[in-house]
Structure formats: structure tokens, C-alpha cells
Amino acid sequence: MRGNLFAVAVDLVVLTVRADELAVLLVKRAEKPFEGSWALPGGFVGPREDLPDTAARELVELTGRQPDGHLEQLAGYAAPSRDPRGRVLSVGYLALLPDLADPDPVDGRVASWHPIGEANGLAFDHDRIVADGVERARAKLEYTTLAASFCPPEFTVSDLRRVYEAVWRTEIDPRNFQRKVTSTDGFLIPTDTRVTGGRGRPPQLYRRGAAEGLHPPMLREPSR
Amino acid sequence: MRGNLFAVAVDLVVLTVRADELAVLLVKRAEKPFEGSWALPGGFVGPREDLPDTAARELVELTGRQPDGHLEQLAGYAAPSRDPRGRVLSVGYLALLPDLADPDPVDGRVASWHPIGEANGLAFDHDRIVADGVERARAKLEYTTLAASFCPPEFTVSDLRRVYEAVWRTEIDPRNFQRKVTSTDGFLIPTDTRVTGGRGRPPQLYRRGAAEGLHPPMLREPSR
DNA sequence: GCAATAGTGTCTCTGAGACAGTATACA
DNA sequence: TGTATACTGTCTCAGAGACACTATTGC
Secondary structure, eight states, rough: OOOOOEEEEEEEEEEEEEEEEEEEEEOOOOOSSSOOOOOOOOOOOOOTOHHHHHHHHHHHHHSSSSOOOOEEEEEOOOTTTTTSSSSSEEEEEEOOOOOOOOOOOOTTOEEEEGGGGOOOOOOHHHHHHHHHHHHHHHHHHBBBSSSGGGGGGGBOHHHHHHHHHHHOOOOHHHHHHHHHHHSTTTEEEEEEOOOSSSSSSSSSSEOOOSSSBSOOOOSSSSSO | OOOOOEEEEEEEEEEEEEEEEEEEEEEEEEESSSOOEEEOOOOEEOTTOOOOHHHHHHHHHHHSSSOOEEEEEEEEEEETTTTTTTTEEEEEEEEEOOOOOOOOOOOBBOOOEEEGGOOOOOSTTTHHHHHHHHHHHHHHHHHHHHHGSSSSSOOOHHHHHHHHHHHTTTTOOHHHHHHHHHHSSSTEEEEEEEEEEESSSEEEEEEEOOOOBBOOOOOOOOOO
């Protein structure tokens, strides 16, 4: 078999919405190269692992528990000079999670959330991978129900709307949004509960429905 | 640097529309494993190549000329058992081309077009990669102008409609389709020419415009 | 003339966006 | 009481789909 050999890693773009901003989980590198720089969490693919296995394992190590969010592959990155140690192909994975506390350090690695506007100057080509992940997330909110992956198991329509507003950096009319999402079959399942202690009328709590696609889609920009 | 090593290949899902059917370009394998099976054209990533370089090089070798179509990355595939010779990570690339003649054999490899309905039982995990490519193409026709990549430099509205009908396996009303695509800014640029020798009224010829996105999108399934 | 394809006009229905108005909490 | 948030109703406009009609060719 011809072809030279690569080390293969999986790098995770873990996104959440905190304080009405899209945020990405980064680790500080303790070794060369890029010592001291922020980088995407990631690791090499094990001898008997497939890519999704590695991604899921990394995510569990990072968050300390089986996450309820969404995980999908982004793309492969293999520029010859992307890692000074040699040829490394990295497969980016995109994870969408509800807002968690800052994760505990694992193996001495400290991970913390950074608003995507401040996630620049990362190690390797990770700026690019983050940008691809953010763009994928923005696009998928349009035609899927993935926004709910950013929410805890039970959430209000306003919670969901704030996810869209944070990811797209837009303002959405709460009344039209309410009508749209509650009238889309399979998007939201109402529970019997309402949230008390808030400021105004107590909102209804919903769970994720089974629908994955949005027909018709929810558009970021008006059609004209 | 930890991690075991992989050979890295690029496999091409080259699609076109022939005889009103979506077709994929396949090569017959002359060596083990999967000797005699149909497979996606592909090859290993060179020492100084990035993934898009390898994909473009393979496409030029395959078609014998610089193609005017579209080329984008699909995904990485790295199941431990996908290649009996050892660990091989393959990065799928999707190419959309106008209908060409059957390509000449290159390096003794014979490549030929197969309607996607008959492209089963391929070598390795290539069935899966083809399915991913077809689904990507189907989805992208909805919200981009990529359908024109399946057409020659100059084409009619009917040519373009037959692309949509072949890729989606649907029927589209020619009159509504005409209004939709000709009224979308930047999709089609009219030329001065008309096609003669056809059956009915001679159609206008168009070139691809600069627009890449379709707003609003063209939906496969009606909204309700 | 007829059949076939290209292209326009027009109607209806659905859904998005704007926004008035009602419901129900806390201060 | 006022203010904040949740939710409903209604209007208008744009675009999709259905389809009648005109235009221009080959036979």
C-alpha cells in the first residue's frame, strides 16, 4: 500500500449558549507546540476506534457525563504545515450542548467557555475549524430542530428563542416565533408544568419533540 | 507525538446527470482487496499535498481536463475494518460535473458512469460514501445555485429543470420553474442566442450567474 | 392544419412579518 | 396600581402551486 502516513486526531468544537452569547469550549495547551495558547479539545484516534467513538469519548472526558446534546462531523483538515511535529490529519466534530457549569479539569487540562467573538488566535488551524463549526450551527438552525440541543431537557419558548437570537445575532419577534415553533408538528412537546418565580406570566415548559427537520425552514434573513 | 498512524486517501463521488438520471463515476478495481468490484476513484494524499489538492489532481487525471464543475469535501471515513490492508482514513469529496463522454482509461483504469440506482455493492464502504454524496447534492440544490454545475457553460431553463427532476426524482411544473429561476437575481444570465432545430419554440440560452445561494430556497417537498 | 416546447398572466392559498390586544405573574 | 413577560388574533404582503393562455418552431 502506497501513501505516506498521518497521525489522525479528532478536534471538538463544543458550542453552547451562555449569557445570550454563543460560546466555545477551549483548553489551554501545556506543551509545545503552541504552548500557552488556547486550542480545541481533542485527541488521537485509538487503535480500535472509529471517528465517532473518539469524538464521543473526548466529549465524555471533557464534560464528565454522557451529554444529551448533538454531535456530528464537520470536516477533515490536513494542510501539510498545520502541525509542526509532522503530518497530522484532524477531523473536526461539532457538539451542541446545553449550558453547563465550567467543566472540572481532567488530566490537568483546564477547559473553559469563551464567547466566539473572543476565540481568536487559537493553536494550529483551530480558528478555521471553529469558524466552520459556527457556520454549520448557524445554517442548521434554519432547517432543523437542533436549536433545542442548546436547551436543557425542559425549556420555554423564550429559552429557545434566545438560542436563535444568540447564534444568529439577530432579534426575533417573540410573538411570531411563538406561533411558528408551537405550530410546527413534532418540534415541541408541552409538559404540564409552568415556570414560577419569573417576572411576568409563567411560561409553559416544553420538551424536545421527535421532528428533526423544519418544514418550512426558519430563515435568518428575510426573503427580500 | 502519540497516536497510531493511518494512510490517508481521497475518494471522489463524481456525479453528473445523463439521460435524465443522476449517475456516479466508478472504476473497476484491478487489485486486491475487492478485485473486480466497482469502487470510487481515489488515491493517496501526496507528501506535500493538502486534501483539496489531491481531490483536484484526481479529478483532472480522471477527466483529462480542468473541469468547470464544483468540488467540495464530504466527510472523513475511518472505521477500523474498512480496509483489510490496515488503517486507512478516506476523505470523501463530492464533484458535480456536466455530462461528459465516458472518460478515457488512465493508467489502465477504466472509469464509467453508473446510474445511482445501480451503484450498489461497491468496494470498501463506498456505498455509504456515495449515499452521503447524493444526499449532499440533493440538499444543496435546495438552497444554492449548484444545479448549474451539472449543466454545460450554456444551457436552457429546461436543461436546468431536468437536472432538478433527475436529482430529486420529482416532476416540476415547467412554467412555475421558469418564473422562479429567471426571476432570481444572479442565477441565470441570458445570452443573445437561441437554440434552433428543436421540437417547439426555440429556447433562450443562459450562462451561470454569480449568485451562489437561493433566497428563498427551492423546496423538494411542498411545505405542507 | 397539429403537436410540441417556450414563455407569460393570473388566481388562490400558505406562511412570514408587523403589531394590537389579552392573560397572568411580581413589585 | 404599574410593569414585565406569555400568548392570541388579525392584517398585509410575498412567494408557491395550479393552470389558462400566447409564441414559435417542426411535422
